[in-house]
Amino acid sequence: MPWTCADIPDQSGRTALITGANSGLGLETARALAQRGARVVVACRSLTKAEATCQDLAGDGGGELIPLELNLADLASVRHGAAEIAARWSAIDLLINNAGVMAPPRQLSAQGFELQFAVNHLGHFALTQQLLPVLRPGARVVHVSSGASYFGRIAFDDLQGEQRYDAWAAYAQSKLANVMTALELQRRLDAQGAEVRSIAAHPGLARTNLQPTSVAARGSRVEALAYRLMDPLFQSAAMGALPQLFAATAPAAKPGGFYGPGGLGNLKGYPKACRIAPAALDAAACTRLWDVSEELCRG
Numbered sequence: 001m002p003w004t005c006a007d008i009p010d011q012s013g014r015t016a017l018i019t020g021a022n023s024g025l026g027l028e029t030a031r032a033l034a035q036r037g038a039r040v041v042v043a044c045r046s047l048t049k050a051e052a053t054c055q056d057l058a059g060d061g062g063g064e065l066i067p068l069e070l071n072l073a074d075l076a077s078v079r080h081g082a083a084e085i086a087a088r089w090s091a092i093d094l095l096i097n098n099a100g101v102m103a104p105p106r107q108l109s110a111q112g113f114e115l116q117f118a119v120n121h122l123g124h125f126a127l128t129q130q131l132l133p134v135l136r137p138g139a140r141v142v143h144v145s146s147g148a149s150y151f152g153r154i155a156f157d158d159l160q161g162e163q164r165y166d167a168w169a170a171y172a173q174s175k176l177a178n179v180m181t182a183l184e185l186q187r188r189l190d191a192q193g194a195e196v197r198s199i200a201a202h203p204g205l206a207r208t209n210l211q212p213t214s215v216a217a218r219g220s221r222v223e224a225l226a227y228r229l230m231d232p233l234f235q236s237a238a239m240g241a242l243p244q245l246f247a248a249t250a251p252a253a254k255p256g257g258f259y260g261p262g263g264l265g266n267l268k269g270y271p272k273a274c275r276i277a278p279a280a281l282d283a284a285a286c287t288r289l290w291d292v293s294e295e296l297c298r299g
C-alpha cells in the first residue's frame with residue numbers, strides 16, 4: 001500500500017517548525033501537519049509571507065499556526081528566529097529544513113557566503129544547532145535534499161565558488177551537504193544517546209516555484225523550454241512533499257535514512273527508502289564538512 005497523508009499519525013500536542021513554509025513543498029508539508037493537529041511554526045524569509053500563509057492555512061482548520069520571520073541568507077536572522085522559538089516553546093518535535101534556492105547566478109548571503117551554500121546548507125545547519133537543546137525526546141530533524149545530491153561534490157578548497165562558480169555544481173554541492181549533515185547529525189545524536197532522529201528526504205521532481213524562480217534569475221530560454229518539455233515527468237507539490245512527511249512522521253522512517261519517490265527513476269511516486277550518494281557515505285568528509293560549517297557559522 002502506498003504511504004499517503006492519510007497515514008500521518010495524529011500530531012496533536014506536537015510542534016513542527018518548517019522553513020520555506022509559504023511555497024511549494026514547505027506549504028504542503030505545513031498544510032498536512034496542521035491538518036493532523038500539529039502546531040506549525042510557519043518560518044518564512046519575511047513576516048508578511050509567514051502571516052499570509054498562516055491566514056491561508058487557517059481556512060483548512062487543524063492545529064495552531066505561528067508565523068516566524070527567518071531569513072536563511074542571514075545568520076543573524078537565523079539566530080534571532082531560533083532564540084524566539086526556544087523562548088516561546090521549550091519543546092520542538094519536528095524541525096523540517098525545507099527552504100531552498102536553485103542555481104541562481106552567483107550571489108552572496110549577508111555574511112558573504114555563496115547564496116546556495118548559505119541558504120540550503122549553512123542557514124539550516126545553524127538553525128539545527130541552535131534548536132537541538134529544545135528538541136523533545138522522539139523529535140525528528142528532516143533535511144530536504146534532492147536527486148542532485150548524487151551529482152554533488154564538496155569543493156573543500158572553494159566552498160563559496162570564489163575561484164570557479166557553476167550554478168548547478170553549487171546547487172548539487174549544497175544538496176549533498178544536506179545528506180551529509182543528516183548522517184553526521186545522526187552519528188552525533190547516537191553518540192550522545194539522544195532520542196532524536198535525523199533523516200534526509202527528496203521530492204523527485206515537483207511542480208513548485210523552484211524552477212520558475214531559477215529560470216527567471218538566470219534568464220535562460222533554453223532552461224525554460226527544457227522544463228516545458230520535462231513537464232510530464234513532474235508531480236504535484238503535494239506528492240513531492242510526501243517523502244519529507246514520511247521522514248517526519250512515519251514510524252518506519254529510519255534514523256539516518258534517505259527517502260524519496262519510489263516510482264519512475266525516483267522522480268515521482270510514493271515514498272520509499274532510496275540510495276544515499278556514495279560521497280555522503282564518507283564519514284570523514286561528513287565530519288570535515290560539519291567542522292568547517294561550525295567555524296563559518298561562528299564567523
Ligand SMILES: NC(=O)c1ccc[n+]([C@@H]2O[C@H](COP(=O)([O-])OP(=O)(O)OC[C@H]3O[C@@H](n4cnc5c(N)ncnc54)[C@H](OP(=O)(O)O)[C@@H]3O)[C@@H](O)[C@H]2O)c1
Nearest residue numbers: 020023024025045071072073099100146205206208209210
Ligand atoms: N521542486 C522540486 O522538484 C525539487 C527537487 C529537488 C529538491 N527540491 C528541494 O525542495 C525544497 C523546497 O523547494 P520547493 O520545490 O518547494 O521550491 P519553492 O516553491 O521555490 O520553495 C522554496 C522555499 O524556500 C524559501 N526560501 C528561499 N530563500 C530563502 C531564504 N533566504 N530564507 C528563507 N526562506 C527562503 C522560499 O521563500 P520565498 O517564497 O520567499 O522565495 C520558499 O518558501 C528545496 O530545498 C529544494 O532544493 C525541490
